[in-house]
Amino acid sequence: MNFEEKLNKGFELLREKEIDYALDVARELQEEQPDSHEAFYLEALVMQQLNQWDISMKAIEKALELSDDNAPYYNLRGNVRMQLEKLKEAEEDFDKAIEINDTSAAHRNKVMLMLMTDRGQEAIPYLINRIKEDPKDAENWILMGDMINKGGQPDKARTYYEQALKIDPDNEYAKRQLETEE
Incomplete structure (x- = not known):
């Protein structure tokens, strides 16, 4: 081999x-x-x-x-840094991954970081923009659904999970979220 x-x-x-x-x-x-x-x-x-x-x-x-010059490597290091609570450095890595290759995973991680650092008001418009730019990325719809659900609006969140399933009908997480909402 x-x-x-x-x-x-x-x-x-x-x-x-x-x-x-x-x-x-x-x-x-x-x-x-x-x-x-x-x-x-x-x-x-x-x-x-x-x-x-x-x-x-x-x-x-x-x-x-x-x-x-490898976006997935910066994205992974950003994830590790988040786990080690080196949040400023993690965000720099996500930004670098986005700069190298406008990767959806790094954008989602950046949103997660915003939520972890109490920047939810910044995260929502950022994620809405990501959905507009890439409406076929089911993970963005799921993340928005999770944010809205945590905000106490399960009916509105449901519409985001449903949209995610239209894009990715096999997405187990979105299916589970809709089952728990019933």
Whole structure:
């Protein structure tokens, strides 16, 4: 199996929640090719799954050292920094990910960060703008539904979950939200 095949196998193992095996693959790839940023990214993702934030941070820092123009890496580091309560740095990472590649995941994380830092009044128009810019992103509709639901308007939130299901009919989270609202 070549490097690319092993890397794909590592990501597949991670998706299948075979965490220990995915970590083994990441470490094996790092030994084979110490300059492979993808192997360090895989390790960072594995460690994130294990809530090993400091180790995840070291791995994603190494991946960024090897490839500093990669939006998913900045987004992941932002997530890790949020967990470590380094919120200002997390927002800088999300902004950098957005700058490199206008990624939906980084925009959603930025909204989550706004909510965590009591900037809900800023988060709502930001998310409305994201929905206008990318109306086919079900996750934005779900996030808006969650915000409205937490604000005590379950009927209005329901419309957002329903819209998310029109876009992504298999979205289990949106289905559960609609079931709990009944």
